Amino acid sequence: MTPPTVLALNMIDAADADGIKIDVAGLAIELGCPVIPVSARTGRGIDDLKRALDETLDNHTARNPTTLQAAMACHACAICPFQNRYTWTEGVAKRHAKSKTEKPDRHTEAIDRILTHPVGGLAAFLSVMAVMFYLIFQLATVPMDLIDHLFVTLGSVVAKWIPAGDLQSLAVNGIIGGVGGILVFLPQICILFFFLALLEDTGYLARAAFVMERLMRRIGLPGKAFVPLLSAHACAIPAIMSTRVIEDRRDRFITILIAPLMSCSARIPVYTLVIALLFPRQPGLAALTFLGAYAVGIGMGLLAAFVMKRTILPGEARPLVLELPRYRIPGVRTAFLHMYDQARMFIKQAGTVILLISIILWALATYPKSETPQEVHDMRAEAAQLAAAGDTDGAASLTKEAAHHEDQYALANSYAGRLGRFFEPALAPLGFNWQIGIGIVTSFAAREVIVSTLAVVYGVGSDRAEEEPKSLYDNLRSAKRADGSPVFTTATAFSLLIFYILAAQCLATQVVTRKETGSWKWAALQLVYMNVLAYAASFVIYQTLRACGIS
Amino acid sequence: MIKPLPITCVPPSAPLDSLSAGESAVVSHVEASDDDMRRLMTLGICTGRRIELVQCGNPMIVRIFGSRLGISRRLASRVMVQQCRHNSTTESL
Numbered sequence: 311m312t313p314p315t316v317l318a319l320n321m322i323d324a325a326d327a328d329g330i331k332i333d334v335a336g337l338a339i340e341l342g343c344p345v346i347p348v349s350a351r352t353g354r355g356i357d358d359l360k361r362a363l364d365e366t367l368d369n370h371t372a373r374n375p376t377t378l379q380a381a382m383a384c385h386a387c388a389i390c391p392f393q394n395r396y397t398w399t400e401g402v403a404k405r406h407a408k409s410k411t412e413k414p415d416r417h418t419e420a421i422d423r424i425l426t427h428p429v430g431g432l433a434a435f436l437s438v439m440a441v442m443f444y445l446i447f448q449l450a451t452v453p454m455d456l457i458d459h460l461f462v463t464l465g466s467v468v469a470k471w472i473p474a475g476d477l478q479s480l481a482v483n484g485i486i487g488g489v490g491g492i493l494v495f496l497p498q499i500c501i502l503f504f505f506l507a508l509l510e511d512t513g514y515l516a517r518a519a520f521v522m523e524r525l526m527r528r529i530g531l532p533g534k535a536f537v538p539l540l541s542a543h544a545c546a547i548p549a550i551m552s553t554r555v556i557e558d559r560r561d562r563f564i565t566i567l568i569a570p571l572m573s574c575s576a577r578i579p580v581y582t583l584v585i586a587l588l589f590p591r592q593p594g595l596a597a598l599t600f601l602g603a604y605a606v607g608i609g610m611g612l613l614a615a616f617v618m619k620r621t622i623l624p625g626e627a628r629p630l631v632l633e634l635p636r637y638r639i640p641g642v643r644t645a646f647l648h649m650y651d652q653a654r655m656f657i658k659q660a661g662t663v664i665l666l667i668s669i670i671l672w673a674l675a676t677y678p679k680s681e682t683p684q685e686v687h688d689m690r691a692e693a694a695q696l697a698a699a700g701d702t703d704g705a706a707s708l709t710k711e712a713a714h715h716e717d718q719y720a721l722a723n724s725y726a727g728r729l730g731r732f733f734e735p736a737l738a739p740l741g742f743n744w745q746i747g748i749g750i751v752t753s754f755a756a757r758e759v760i761v762s763t764l765a766v767v768y769g770v771g772s773d774r775a776e777e778e779p780k781s782l783y784d785n786l787r788s789a790k791r792a793d794g795s796p797v798f799t800t801a802t803a804f805s806l807l808i809f810y811i812l813a814a815q816c817l818a819t820q821v822v823t824r825k826e827t828g829s830w831k832w833a834a835l836q837l838v839y840m841n842v843l844a845y846a847a848s849f850v851i852y853q854t855l856r857a858c859g860i861s
Numbered sequence: 862m863i864k865p866l867p868i869t870c871v872p873p874s875a876p877l878d879s880l881s882a883g884e885s886a887v888v889s890h891v892e893a894s895d896d897d898m899r900r901l902m903t904l905g906i907c908t909g910r911r912i913e914l915v916q917c918g919n920p921m922i923v924r925i926f927g928s929r930l931g932i933s934r935r936l937a938s939r940v941m942v943q944q945c946r947h948n949s950t951t952e953s954l
Contacts, residue, residue: 392902393909396926415929419915422929426922520931523920527933533920557900629936630920631900634929 314366315343318359322347324638325407333406340402351511351641418636422517426634431521438514439540446501446544453497461490479676480669488668491756492660492818495545495575500653502544506537507648511640516632523630529612530619532556532627535565539611542572543604546819547660548652550826558628563827564615567836570819571611573604577810579758584807586783587798599807607811610843622835659825663818664756671726671755675763680723686716717766726751740809740845741802741852743791753815760810768797801855809848814840877932877940878921880914886942887911893939904930906940 317338325332338345344362348355424430465482472478509515515537523533534556542549549569556562573581581603589596619625689712697705721727730747737747745767749760765782768789789797814820814837824833855861874889888910891898905925906912916922919934 392907396905396907396910400926418929422916422922426916426931428918516931520920523931523933557896626935629897629933631897631904631906631930631932631936633904634922634931 316359316362316366317341317343317345318355319345319347320350323349323352323354324636327638329409331408333408337402337406340405351644353643415636418513418634421637422634425514425517426520428524431517432525435518435521438509438518442502442505442509443543446498446505449501450497454494457494457496458490461486461493464490476676480672483676484669484672485665488672488755489661489665491668491758492664493657496653496656498544498575499548499656500649502541503548503652504645504649506541507645508640508642510648511638511644513635513637516634519632520630520634527627527630529616530627531564531612531615532558532561533630534632535561538565538569539572539608542569542574545574545576545656546570546572546816547822548656550819550822551655551659553826560619560623560625561627563832564618564623566823566826567618567832567839568611568614570814570816570836570840571607571614571812573607573811574757574816576757576816577603579761580810581807583761583764583783583786584803584810587786588800588803588807590783590787603807603811606808610812610847614839614843659822660818663821667817668755671752671759673725674729675721675724675726675752677725678723680720682716683719686712686719689715714766721748721763721766739852740848741799741805741856742809743797745797746802746806750809750813750815753810754817757810757815799861801852801861804855805848805852808851809844811844812840812847813844874941874943876938877912877914877923877942878934878937880942880944882914882917884944885911885913886944889941889943891940893936897936897939901936901940904928906930906932912940912942 319332319334319337322332332347334345334347344366346355346359346362348359350356425434465486468486469478469482472481506515509518519533519536521533522536526533526535535553537555538549538553540549541552546569549572550566553562553565553569556565581600585596585599585603588599619627689708693705693708693712696708726748727744729751730744730749733747733751734742734744737743737750742750745764748767749763752763753760761782764786768782768785786798787796791797820833820837823836824830827833877886877888880886888906888908890908891901891906893901901907905928906923910925913924914921915924915929920931921934921937923930923932923937
């Protein structure tokens with residue numbers, strides 16, 4: 311027996327717009343159940359639908375839909391369960407829907423001639439993506455600054471409540487700093503998913519998958535993989551979650567494995583820093599290198615997919631078949647709902663993992679505690695003398711310097727510092743010293759952390775680095791190795807850039823990969839292959855540049 | 862009143878990708894893996910349905926039951942169709 315049924319006739323607004331008249335009463339009689347025309351997009355008819363549901367629930371004598379039952383029974387058909395259903399549906403449509411216009415999708419056909427064209431379609435796709443990413447980065451700046459400011463304020467408020475010590479440091483640097491460092495990317499993720507939902511609603515995303523199918527097929531990926539790979543340029547975590555649209559398991563796993571190679575937002579501060587070191591006075595070259603970094607990420611991702619399709623997950627991409635829906639004006643309401651869902655998922659999935667990783671890395675960078683060096687005591691004493699003599703400015707700056715020296719000393723002697731030193735022999739062929747090693751270790755919380763780590767390790771305090779990034783660049787540029795040679799040579803900087811493009815450093819990504827693939831095996835593979843790739847590429851770049859005499 | 866032109870379907874069946882743009886046909890059978898068959902059916906490509914090739918290429922665009930589908934040539938070559946012809950005066954007999 312079929313339970314009492316109410317039929318919601320969705321997209322009634324689209325039918326109206328096309329001049330399709332639907333005989334709702336006749337349809338209700340034929341189907342034997344209430345039929346409520348609604349539009350989920352505009353919210354029209356939703357109240358009627360609720361009322362109809364209530365009435366059906368209250369009224370136990372509600373008619374069961376006899377015809378629907380018959381249609382559902384097609385499961386039993388021997389030849390083709392779908393065939394009978396389609397024939398039945400076509401019949402119902404013919405009896406109850408009257409269309410005035412001969413070809414309601416005339417406009418869609420005309421637009422598709424351009425948007426699905428092999429050349430025109432690709433040009434349109436690239437333009438749409440360029441505009442979208444420009445808008446994402448433009449619109450996100452203000453909310454990102456706000457979130458950043460909020461967490462800094464929260465940190466200082468909490469610092470007042472909790473007395474100085476390990477607990478304060480854990481709360482302010484570990485928890486608030488760590489979570490704030492990730493939540494700062496939330497506006498970009500929200501805006502990205504808002505735009506994607508709008509594009510989906512217009513019907514364009516299906517065309518984009520159609521156009522991309524031509525290119526991605528050559529690599530062995532389905533056209534649908536482009537949405538996750540695109541989202542990965544904001545953050546790999548929501549991107550990996552959005553691979554669920556890919557039907558084939560192998561296609562989906564490969565997309566998950568390569569998604570973190572796309573340059574996510576967390577890499578931008580690192581790219582900015584390294585490129586500022588490379589080309590301080592050549593904005594043209596700097597911009598080109600920036601674009602190059604993105605291209606390397608995409609290129610290596612596609613190459614990795616190509617190789618995996620022929621080794622660990624062999625087989626052709628599942629051939630495309632997808633609906634190209636009618637173009638229509640997008641609904642802002644549904645886009646907002648979709649964005650909200652995505653944001654909530656991101657916070658839920660990433661939040662807890664990131665919190666845990668932040669705390670672990672905070673501990674690595676904080677313990678074991680080291681004695682305050684004599685030098686710092688001397689500086690503090692000197693500052694006290696200056697203050698007594700009335701030179702408050704001098705005293706303040708000296709106190710600040712002393713605090714920074716203390717931070718530097720503590721970090722160098724912490725577990726993170728020891729790890730940096732431990733890995734130095736392995737990092738030396740890439741042109742990295744142990745200070746950069748600390749930066750790489752702390753990057754496992756989030757990549758951009760290397761910027762503040764380097765700020766602590768080299769010269770400026772982390773506060774000053776944020777206020778005036780130029781001072782950080784100057785200090786890094788003049789930083790010397792033990793033998794007096796500069797640390798950040800062209801070769802080292804390029805090597806560091808390549809390393810950050812390719813390395814898997816965001817452990818939260820691996821946790822999400824584990825969740826989506828159902829096995830730690832894939833997460834481990836992702837972590838290992840990306841870091842091996844990063845190491846090898848940095849090695850080649852550094853040694854080649856050195857061999858060419860560029861250092 | 863203009864009477865609609867009678868349509869006759871001429872065997873033998875040929876793959877969908879052998880049609881040219883604008884031509885219609887009736888699906889006679891589908892020779893794909895169970896998974897692909899199911900994907901095609903849920904989108905309307907199913908024995909006995911009328912299908913029109915809208916745009917050639919790979920992937921190509923077809924129209925079926927009022928909706929437009931993008932389909933890769935590899936999959937289209939597995940869909941066998943019997944071409945329909947409008948029996949206009951010159952062509953018939």
